[in-house]
Amino acid sequence: MSIATVSRVLNGSDKVSESTRKKVLDVMERSGYTPNAFARGLGLNTMRTVGILCADSSDIYLARVIYWLERELRKNSYASMLCCTGYHLPEKEKYLQLLLSRSVDALILAGSQFIEENAQDNAYLYEAAKKVPVFLLNGVLPGSGAYSIVCDDALAVKEMTDELIALGCRSPIFLYRSLSYSGKRKLSGFCRSLTEHGMNGQERSFLCPAGIPETVRFLQELEAQGIFFDGCLASDDELAVGAVKYALEAGRQIPADLQITGYNNSLLSLCSTPEITTADNRSEFLCTTAVSLLMQVLEGKDVPERTMYSANLIRRATTRSPK
Amino acid sequence: MSIATVSRVLNGSDKVSESTRKKVLDVMERSGYTPNAFARGLGLNTMRTVGILCADSSDIYLARVIYWLERELRKNSYASMLCCTGYHLPEKEKYLQLLLSRSVDALILAGSQFIEENAQDNAYLYEAAKKVPVFLLNGVLPGSGAYSIVCDDALAVKEMTDELIALGCRSPIFLYRSLSYSGKRKLSGFCRSLTEHGMNGQERSFLCPAGIPETVRFLQELEAQGIFFDGCLASDDELAVGAVKYALEAGRQIPADLQITGYNNSLLSLCSTPEITTADNRSEFLCTTAVSLLMQVLEGKDVPERTMYSANLIRRATTRSPK
DNA sequence: TTGTAGGCGTTATCAG
DNA sequence: CTGATAACGCCTACAA
Numbered sequence: 019m020s021i022a023t024v025s026r027v028l029n030g031s032d033k034v035s036e037s038t039r040k041k042v043l044d045v046m047e048r049s050g051y052t053p054n055a056f057a058r059g060l061g062l063n064t065m066r067t068v069g070i071l072c073a074d075s076s077d078i079y080l081a082r083v084i085y086w087l088e089r090e091l092r093k094n095s096y097a098s099m100l101c102c103t104g105y106h107l108p109e110k111e112k113y114l115q116l117l118l119s120r121s122v123d124a125l126i127l128a129g130s131q132f133i134e135e136n137a138q139d140n141a142y143l144y145e146a147a148k149k150v151p152v153f154l155l156n157g158v159l160p161g162s163g164a165y166s167i168v169c170d171d172a173l174a175v176k177e178m179t180d181e182l183i184a185l186g187c188r189s190p191i192f193l194y195r196s197l198s199y200s201g202k203r204k205l206s207g208f209c210r211s212l213t214e215h216g217m218n219g220q221e222r223s224f225l226c227p228a229g230i231p232e233t234v235r236f237l238q239e240l241e242a243q244g245i246f247f248d249g250c251l252a253s254d255d256e257l258a259v260g261a262v263k264y265a266l267e268a269g270r271q272i273p274a275d276l277q278i279t280g281y282n283n284s285l286l287s288l289c290s291t292p293e294i295t296t297a298d299n300r301s302e303f304l305c306t307t308a309v310s311l312l313m314q315v316l317e318g319k320d321v322p323e324r325t326m327y328s329a330n331l332i333r334r335a336t337t338r339s340p341k
Numbered sequence: 342m343s344i345a346t347v348s349r350v351l352n353g354s355d356k357v358s359e360s361t362r363k364k365v366l367d368v369m370e371r372s373g374y375t376p377n378a379f380a381r382g383l384g385l386n387t388m389r390t391v392g393i394l395c396a397d398s399s400d401i402y403l404a405r406v407i408y409w410l411e412r413e414l415r416k417n418s419y420a421s422m423l424c425c426t427g428y429h430l431p432e433k434e435k436y437l438q439l440l441l442s443r444s445v446d447a448l449i450l451a452g453s454q455f456i457e458e459n460a461q462d463n464a465y466l467y468e469a470a471k472k473v474p475v476f477l478l479n480g481v482l483p484g485s486g487a488y489s490i491v492c493d494d495a496l497a498v499k500e501m502t503d504e505l506i507a508l509g510c511r512s513p514i515f516l517y518r519s520l521s522y523s524g525k526r527k528l529s530g531f532c533r534s535l536t537e538h539g540m541n542g543q544e545r546s547f548l549c550p551a552g553i554p555e556t557v558r559f560l561q562e563l564e565a566q567g568i569f570f571d572g573c574l575a576s577d578d579e580l581a582v583g584a585v586k587y588a589l590e591a592g593r594q595i596p597a598d599l600q601i602t603g604y605n606n607s608l609l610s611l612c613s614t615p616e617i618t619t620a621d622n623r624s625e626f627l628c629t630t631a632v633s634l635l636m637q638v639l640e641g642k643d644v645p646e647r648t649m650y651s652a653n654l655i656r657r658a659t660t661r662s663p664k
Numbered sequence: 665t666t667g668t669a670g671g672c673g674t675t676a677t678c679a680g
Numbered sequence: 681c682t683g684a685t686a687a688c689g690c691c692t693a694c695a696a
Contacts, residue, residue, distance in 0.1 A: 019682095019683095020682070020683045020684075021673085021674085021683090021684090022675085022676085022682075022683060022684075022685090023681090023682060023683075024674095025673095025674065025675060025676090026675095026681095026682090028674090029675080033681060033682085034681070034682085035681060035682090038681085038682080052441075052442060053442075053673080053674075054383070054444070054672080054673050054674070055382075055442060055443045055444045055674095056379055056382035056383040056386070056388065056444060056672085056673080056674090057383050057672070057673030057674040057675090057688090058673080058674055058675080059378075059379035059382065059383075059674090059688095060377070060379040060380050060382075060383050060672090060673080060674070060675090060688050060689070060690090061673085061674045061675045061676080061687080061688055062674085062675070062688090063379070063688080065379065065443065067422075067443075070423075074408065075398070075404060075407055075408045075411065076404045076405040076407070076408035076409075077404075078401060078404070078608065081398060081399045081400075081401070081404035081407075082399040084398055084399070084404075084423070085397065085398045085399035085425060086399075088398065088423055088424065088425055089425060092424065092425075092436070092439075097422050097424070097439070097440075097443060098422065098423050098424070099390075099420050099421065099422055099423075100393075100407070100411055100421050100422075100423045101411065101415065101420070101421070102408060102411055102412060102415075113415070116415075116420070117420075118375070119375060119376070119378060120378045120388065120390075120420060121377065121378045121379060230611055230612070256608070256612075259612045262614070263614055266614055285401065285579070285609065286608065286609070286612050288553055289553070289579075289582045289609050289612040289613055290612055290613075290614070291585070291586055291589055291613070291614060342666090342667095343666070343667045343668075344667090344668095344689085344690080344691095345666075345667060345668075345669095345690095345691080345692080346665090346666060346667075347690095348689095348690065348691060348692085349665095349666090349691095351690090351691095352691080356665060356666085357665070357666085358665060358666090361665080361666080376689080376690075377688080377689050377690070379688080379689080379690090380672090380688065380689035380690040380691090381689080381690055381691080382690090383671095383672050383673070383674085383688085383689080383690070383691095384671085384672055384689085384690050384691045384692085385672095385690085385691075386672080
């Protein structure tokens with residue numbers, strides 16, 4: 019019963035006789051022995067842990083992403099080290115290093131907040147990708163090195179805008195909250211649709227301050243400035259809730275006077291009355307795909323660096339019924 | 342420039358001359374050296390990591406708790422290992438072991454789902470508490486061994502019920518979703534208030550199925566059964582949203598015909614129209630307190646095993662104005 | 665102030 | 681199939 023044998027039993031080696039295996043297991047049981055994870059990590063140079071970075075895990079969308087990521091990773095017997103960076107670059111760099119310094123096997127950056135405008139601000143991501151596999155959820159790093167899985171937000175918003183216009187909307191506006199990677203893509207989808215319909219998307223897109231009351235106020239000001247809109251596409255459900263509240267206060271009928279769409283198909287879109295038409299960007303699919311690709315990468319397989327999938331339009335009560 | 346010197350520099354020992362410290366730092370920089378976390382862990386027997394267990398990190402309340410926990414832990418240079426257990430005992434046990442097997446320095450069990458009815462089903466928690474400090478957020482383990490920080494939910498619901506009655510509510514009901522530790526406490530607060538006002542709380546408390554449409558339907562059925570209520574206290578904001586939707590559909594005026602309160606002061610309570618009166622159980626306070634106590638425990642200090650704090654009532658539009 | 669050497673608890677390699 | 685032994689990379693006496 020040497021130390022080596024114990025190790026073999028622990029790792030399910032088949033080169034152990036049934037009798038000694040039993041004996042070892044028995045002693046382990048009796049003595050309450052637990053293998054030391056650090057020593058194990060030292061020898062194997064892995065603790066089967068992946069780092070998850072996100073800007074804010076309390077965000078209703080990111081929270082769901084984290085839920086699915088952790089779940090899928092655990093299924094593959096990987097633990098999840100969570101780290102929230104906030105929205106500022108220095109913290110993002112710092113906490114990415116923090117995770118790296120703990121020798122995680124891979125990094126998953128959840129959310130489109132990790133791609134900076136300025137190319138050289140992304141340098142740390144390329145550096146990280148040299149050390150471990152880096153997965154970007156809803157973000158793409160120009161060039162290569164990291165893997166990305168993104169929802170085709172541009173297409174989704176384009177289709178939603180097209181549909182709104184087909185349903186009689188003459189003057190749509192687009193409300194967004196930041197020009198993150200997916201923010202930009204949503205905006206471009208909106209602009210593409212408006213161009214096709216002979217309108218100028220840029221002029222009808224607005225950066226809206228955060229918060230529901232702020233959104234209400236913002237739309238009131240827009241109205242006061244004489245900017246008319248009978249359709250409001252929002253880049254997330256919370257903004258859409260603000261738009262609904264604006265309509266309620268302004269006495270505008272939904273969807274007769276004003277059609278509204280959100281994005282993410284979060285619980286928020288269901289809490290509003292009327293319930294909000296939104297796009298389901300399928301966080302579960304995003305995460306299961308990401309983790310499945312990650313596992314393949316860790317096994318040394320070759321996987322595509324870019325994966326794109328499409329969102330589903332969820333039609334509810336803030337838009338008119340087709341036909 | 343021996344290995345020991347490098348170690349000393351890394352650990353900020355004062356027994357290193359400025360010149361060699363510089364030299365070491367310089368070489369580390371140039372060679373891109375990163376200390377091996379596993380080897381470090383092996384020697385020190387810690388990787389400064391705490392395990393966070395929760396039933397479901399996508400739950401809007403728990404997501405916030407996790408956010409604050411991770412943030413506070415990181416401030417103290419601890420990493421967070423997240424693990425979602427779901428609501429079944431076998432998984433809870435299994436994933437707790439999983440975290441333990443990775444030699445986390447402590448465990449935080451977020452949410453009141455971890456205390457089982459049957460005393461011996463909690464045995465694994467006592468076992469865990471023997472190995473590392475265990476912190477229960479919103480849950481108390483009978484006897485001792487683990488630390489708990491709980492919000493006085495009973496008091497909060499008692500006060501909300503008292504207030505509703507003071508505002509003219511004659512027939513309040515209480516809606517809850519499960520009899521978890523905090524579920525029970527909320528229920529007891531409701532019953533206490535009703536008893537004081539000459540009513541029977543048990544008869545006016547209802548276990549409501551999950552989901553907003555389900556809640557609406559449930560209340561419609563209650564009405565159909567002839568159970569009258571002009572006040573609805575819900576054990577969480579989502580249930581309260583369901584109650585609001587029920588009132589809207591039934592054509593009952595809020596708060597004139599029906600007063601409604603939620604719990605948690607989540608974004609959901611703000612998405613509803615009218616905005617929902619709710620109790621803020623201050624997750625930030627809960628988490629900063631928990632982590633601060635945890636740090637003290639890890640430093641070997643003595644801290645109280647039970648901490649209780651009170652919630653804040655947030656008065657909004659689903660209840661009548663005082664006076 | 666610096667260097668040497670032993671130990672932390674595994675896994676992997678090699679003999680037996 | 682099993683046992684001895686050398687890594688793994690860091691920390692920490694202890695020695696210089």
